Amino acid sequence: MADGIWEAVDRYFLDTIVGQDAALAEAQRAAEAAGLPPISVTAAQGKLLHLLVRIHGARRVLEVGTLAGYSTIWMARALPPGGTLISLEYEPRHAEVARANLDRAGVSGVVEIRVGAALETLPSLEGPFDLVFIDADKENNPGYFQWALRLSRPGGVIVVDNVVRGGKVADPASADADALGVRRMVDLIAAERQVAATAIQTVGGKSYDGFLLAVVNG
Numbered sequence: 001m002a003d004g005i006w007e008a009v010d011r012y013f014l015d016t017i018v019g020q021d022a023a024l025a026e027a028q029r030a031a032e033a034a035g036l037p038p039i040s041v042t043a044a045q046g047k048l049l050h051l052l053v054r055i056h057g058a059r060r061v062l063e064v065g066t067l068a069g070y071s072t073i074w075m076a077r078a079l080p081p082g083g084t085l086i087s088l089e090y091e092p093r094h095a096e097v098a099r100a101n102l103d104r105a106g107v108s109g110v111v112e113i114r115v116g117a118a119l120e121t122l123p124s125l126e127g128p129f130d131l132v133f134i135d136a137d138k139e140n141n142p143g144y145f146q147w148a149l150r151l152s153r154p155g156g157v158i159v160v161d162n163v164v165r166g167g168k169v170a171d172p173a174s175a176d177a178d179a180l181g182v183r184r185m186v187d188l189i190a191a192e193r194q195v196a197a198t199a200i201q202t203v204g205g206k207s208y209d210g211f212l213l214a215v216v217n218g
């Protein structure tokens with residue numbers, strides 16, 4: 001199976017049921033025009049995050065890794081009235097592009113972007129959050145997951161993107177720093193009685209990867 005067919009199928013569902021509007025498409029165009037790396041979630045994945053926020057009835061959402069705010073917009077649009085989202089981003093330039101995108105999408109009133117290294121901004125946050133989406137530098141995933149646990153309410157949902165790393169995650173000999181970050185986080189989750197978790201491999205417009213889904217035991 002080639003990436004081409006995965007892209008074509010993603011495109012088919014995008015054109016039929018995913019429903020990406022002009023503001024979301026423009027957010028991707030603005031990110032590209034500003035020279036940001038093309039590493040956001042796909043539209044299908046963005047819609048999945050949107051649906052998770054809705055299914056869970058999440059009112060307070062935390063995101064680690066904003067980039068141009070593409071996933072942020074999908075999740076912010078799923079919030080109920082009074083809901084809020086905090087997104088953490090290291091690069092001031094990314095945050096600037098994201099803020100303009102959030103404005104265009106009409107969600108800047110419910111989203112706050114905090115600029116800085118997430119391990120330094122996380123301690124200043126007050127929980128509890130209903131849903132946390134982790135999608136920043138994978139090396140720091142263990143620290144991000146520990147913070148997500150600390151800041152989540154009982155029953156809270158934690159989603160971690162890009163946990164497959166082209167299969168390197170399952171290779172104990174891999175020296176890839178990102179895969180090692182994911183493996184250390186998985187070890188931590190495996191030893192943690194406070195969460196129930198699974199991981200799903202995915203293919204699509206961004207090739208082969210996967211995400212981890214966890215719920216904090218009540």
Ligand SMILES: C[S@@+](CC[C@H](N)C(=O)[O-])C[C@H]1O[C@@H](n2cnc3c(N)ncnc32)[C@H](O)[C@@H]1O
Binds near residue numbers: 039069072091119137
């Ligand atoms: C994969 S992108 C996020 C994509 C975004 N969630 C989306 O799907 O639209 C990862 C982002 O994390 C940011 N990042 C990297 N290291 C970070 C750190 N230490 N603290 C906070 N953000 C960081 C990067 O600058 C980048 O914008």
